[in-house]
Amino acid sequence: MTTFHSNTSTQSAKFPDPERAEVLLRLGDEITEMSAHLDAGTYQLLQLIGRFDQQGGWHGTGILSSATAPALPYLLHPCSRVPTG
Secondary structure, eight states: OOOOOOOHHHHHSSOOOHHOOOOHHHHHHHHHHHHHHHHHHHHHHHHHHHHHHTTTTTTTTTOOOOOGGGGGHHHSGGSSSOOOO
């Protein structure tokens, strides 16, 4: 596991219990690492959606592109219609 903190002794001094400080530092490192994985996964997902869009994967479904897909539930829901009179 990669550690992202620069000075363990300085950060450990903030906590009276060194064991607790070490546990918190490890948890912080795990959170940071998981966040990086989520960011990478989101990037890959968006790349796939872009490729799907470029290949016309939405055609025939009433959706013009991936940009309009998220708005579709709001456009179709009867309560979202603006009154015209």
